[in-house]
Each structure stands twice: as structure tokens, then as C-alpha cells.
Amino acid sequence: MKRFIFHIAIFLTLLASKTAAQISPGDLSTAHAKLEGMSNCTQCHDLGDKVSNNKCLACHKEIKSRVDKRTGYHVSKDVKGKECASCHSEHHGRNFEMVRFDEKKFNHTLAGYELTGAHKKVDCRECHKPDYVDDPNLKKKKDTYLGLGQKCLDCHEDYHQKTMANDCAKCHTTEDFKPATKFNHDKADFALVGKHKTVDCKECHKMEVKNGKDFQQFADVPFKNCNACHDDPHRNHLGTDCKQCHNEQSFASTSSLSKFNHGKTNFPLKGKHKQVDCRDCHKMDAATPTNVFQDRLGVKTNRMRHLPQRPTRGQIRDGLRWLPQRKLLP
């Protein structure tokens, strides 16, 4: 019987190869143990010939798909043009490790992903672990280096809880999340001007706990008018368009007052009045901002001094009107 099998074996190998009658040079590694036996030789070998890369790849779709996409270590200059067998030998017994490389000396850039900043100090297996792998087949293999994504969100939690763009790298580098060195506030919807440049971020972007986690509110901070953040000491006497009279340098500064559109008041400034300083008609006492421009009594006296009786035609052309005294009383 033994003899018979032997003859069959010789016959089969002769059939498979004209040149060398092949007998397996040794047991296959554990990973390939199921491929032991004469009927499986051609899973890896071409008929009577050497190992075929294509046959390896026919089974190893996880490698094939990456090679096809021109991504990952197996398309790097290290691997290019080499036989699979030159790195993954076989027939050295069950305990042989087919994947052998010095992890500490591995040039990670060959993987198509450079380790930069803080990542250089992170242990390989802090990144290469099943938690970060999506593919269910690769997730099961705890030793694999495949299956990771390159996007920050593939591994990092979204600190901003979906309030900011998903493209974290727009604002962050791998050096540190804090500060966000690539973020430029001038490109946000609200540029920081004047004194705002030195205000602590937290004064406008409140720290809070959201869904049980530390969170800072960056998006959706109202800013349409200054009074979105600043109290209105004028008690809305002067409307909400604070920018007409204020800028971000100082609320005490009056340099912006000239931008005020007096045409919208009951008394449009015309002619020579356009050159008159606000203070000449209005009492502007910084100590009592509630009263600023509410001094209709002062206005009255000024106007009465200018216009003791009905105006002349020229004065009317200049926009001056005589008003009965009762109308000017507060």
C-alpha cells in the first residue's frame, strides 16, 4: 500500500513537473498548515516551477487590494520588484514566523504614512490595535499592521462633539492639540480686532461639560451686534447698531462717532451743522451713559439760541426748522 501511494506521488509530481520531481522540503508554517499535502502544491507553485507571486496574491486579497490601489508597504521601494518568498519563506516547520522584520527600525514612511510630532513617541501597538480597525476580518487579527485609516477621526475622539469641521488637520497638527496652531481666527466669521486680540479665548468661548465630557463652545457664538456680548449701558435708547459709534479699541473712544448717521434722527444735520462737534449740541458725560444723547433740553437751548424766531428761507434750505418750544421739551 505504502508503495502504491509512493508511486502515485511520483506520478503526480512528474505530471506537475517535467524537470524536478518535487517533494515538499518541509512542513509549512501554522498559518498555511491547511495547505499541506500534494494536492495543494500548486496553490503556491506554478506547475513544476517556483513560487508564484500571483498565486499568493490570489488568496491574500488584503494585500492584493492595497497593491492595486498603490498604497501601503507592499508597494514601497522595499518590496517593489521582489518575490514574496524573498521575505516570506516557507517549509521551515510549523513554528516558523513568515513575517519577520525589525519593528523598532521600521521606516514608517514606507507605509505611506509618516509618523510626525507626538506620534513618533507613541508605541506601535497603541495605534495598531483592533479598536481602530474597521474591517471585520482584519479586526480579528491582533498582530496585523493593516487596516488603519489615516484620518485623525479614525483614532481620535471628536473633542468638539460634531460642532466643527471633520477635517481636524485643518486646525491641528500632530505636535499637540493645544494650541490649534493651524487655526487662524481672522478666517473665522468673526475676526479678532483691537482689544479683542488680547481677550482670553474662554471669555467668549465658554468651557462647559457636555454629554459628560469637557467641551469648549467654539461654534455658534452669537456676534451679530456688539450687544450680543456687551451690556448696553444706554438702555436701548440708541438702538442695537453699536458700531455706529464704537470700535473694538475702547468704549470710551469717541473717534467712531463721526460715522454716526444723524440723518436717521429727528434732526438731520445739514449745512454748517455737519461740521459742528457732537459735544457742542449734546452733553456727553461718560459717567452717565444712559443719558448720552438724551439731552433734548440742551438741544433745545442751542437751537433756540440759533433760531429765536421763524427761520429765514436760507435757514430752511439749510434744514433748520423753528419748532414751538413745547415740542422740544423732553
Ligand code: HEC
Ligand atoms: C503556502 C504556499 C506553499 C505551498 C502550499 C507549498 N509551497 Fe513549496 N514553497 C513555498 C515558498 C514560499 C517557497 C520558497 C522558500 C524560499 O525561497 O525560502 C517554497 C519552496 C519550495 C521548494 C524549494 C525550491 C524552490 O522552488 O524554491 C520546493 C521543492 C517546494 N517548495 C515544494 C513544494 C511541494 C512539493 C509542495 C506541495 C507538497 C509545496 N511546495 C507547497 C510555498 C509553498
Ligand code: HEC
Ligand atoms: C490558499 C490560500 C493561500 C495561499 C495560496 C497563500 N496563503 Fe498565505 N495565508 C493564508 C491564510 C489562510 C493565512 C492565515 C490567515 C491570515 O493571516 O490571513 C495566511 C497567512 C500568511 C501570512 C501571515 C503569516 C502570519 O504569521 O501572520 C503570510 C506572510 C503569508 N500568508 C504569505 C503568503 C505567501 C508569500 C504566499 C505565496 C507563496 C501565500 N501566503 C499563499 C492563505 C494562503
Ligand code: HEC
Ligand atoms: C500614530 C499611529 C501609528 C503609530 C504609532 C504607528 N503606526 Fe504604523 N501605521 C499607521 C497608519 C495610519 C498606517 C496605515 C497607512 C495606510 O495604509 O494608509 C500604518 C501602517 C503601518 C504599516 C504598513 C502596513 C502595510 O502593509 O501597508 C506597518 C508595517 C506599520 N505601520 C508598522 C508600524 C510600526 C512597526 C510601528 C512602531 C514603530 C508603527 N507602525 C507605529 C499608524 C501608526
Ligand code: HEC
Ligand atoms: C521586502 C519584504 C517583503 C516582500 C517582498 C513582501 N512582503 Fe509581505 N510583508 C512584509 C512585512 C515587513 C510585513 C509585515 C508588515 C505589514 O503588514 O506590512 C508583511 C506582511 C505580509 C502579510 C501579512 C499581512 C497581515 O495580515 O498582517 C502578508 C499576507 C504578506 N505580507 C504577503 C505578501 C505577498 C503576497 C507578497 C508578494 C506579492 C509579499 N508579502 C511581499 C515584507 C515583505
Ligand code: HEC
Ligand atoms: C476650525 C478649527 C478646528 C477644527 C476643524 C478642529 N479643532 Fe480641535 N480645537 C480647535 C481649537 C481652537 C482648540 C482650542 C485649543 C486651545 O485651547 O488652545 C481645539 C481643541 C481641541 C482639543 C482639546 C485640547 C485640550 O487639551 O484642551 C482636542 C482634543 C481637539 N481639539 C481635537 C479635535 C479633533 C479630533 C478634531 C476633528 C474632529 C478637531 N479638533 C477639529 C480648533 C479646531
Ligand code: HEC
Ligand atoms: C492610526 C491612529 C491615529 C491617527 C490616524 C492619528 N492619531 Fe494622533 N495619536 C494616536 C494615538 C494612539 C496617540 C497616543 C495616545 C493618545 O494620546 O491618544 C496619538 C497622539 C496624538 C497627539 C498627542 C497626544 C494628545 O492627545 O495631545 C496629537 C496631538 C495627535 N495624536 C494628533 C493627531 C492629528 C492632528 C491627527 C490627524 C492629522 C492624528 N493624530 C491622527 C493615534 C492616531
Ligand code: HEC
Ligand atoms: C471677543 C470674543 C472672542 C475671543 C476673545 C475669541 N473668539 Fe473665537 N470666535 C468668536 C466668535 C464670535 C466666533 C464666530 C462663531 C461662529 O462663527 O459661530 C469665533 C470663532 C472661533 C472658532 C471657529 C469656530 C468654527 O465654527 O469654525 C474657533 C476655533 C475659535 N473662535 C477659537 C478661538 C480661540 C482659540 C481663541 C483664543 C485665542 C478665540 N477664539 C478668541 C469670538 C471670540
Ligand code: HEC
Ligand atoms: C462674542 C462676544 C463679543 C462680541 C460680539 C463683541 N465683544 Fe467686545 N469684548 C468681549 C469680551 C469677552 C471682552 C473682554 C471682557 C470685557 O472687557 O467685557 C471684550 C472687550 C471689548 C473691549 C475692550 C474692553 C473695554 O471695555 O474697553 C472693547 C472696546 C470691545 N470689546 C468692543 C466691542 C465692540 C465695538 C464690539 C462690536 C463691534 C464688540 N466688542 C463685540 C466680547 C465680545
Ligand code: HEC
Ligand atoms: C450714537 C452713538 C452711540 C451708540 C449707537 C452706542 N453708544 Fe455706547 N456710548 C456712546 C458714547 C458717546 C459713550 C460715552 C463715551 C465717553 O465719552 O466715554 C458711550 C459709552 C458706552 C460704554 C461705556 C460705558 C461706561 O460705563 O464706561 C459702553 C460699554 C457702551 N457705550 C456700549 C454700547 C453698546 C453695547 C451699544 C449698542 C447696543 C452702544 N454703546 C451704542 C455712544 C453710543
Ligand code: HEC
Ligand atoms: C447742531 C446740533 C447737533 C449736532 C452737531 C449733533 N446733534 Fe445729535 N441731535 C441733535 C438734535 C436737535 C437731535 C434731535 C433730538 C430729538 O430727537 O428730539 C439729535 C439727536 C441725536 C441722537 C438721537 C437720540 C435719540 O434718542 O433718538 C443721537 C444718537 C445723536 N443726536 C448723536 C449725535 C452725534 C453722534 C453727533 C456728532 C457726530 C451729533 N449728534 C451731533 C443735534 C445735534
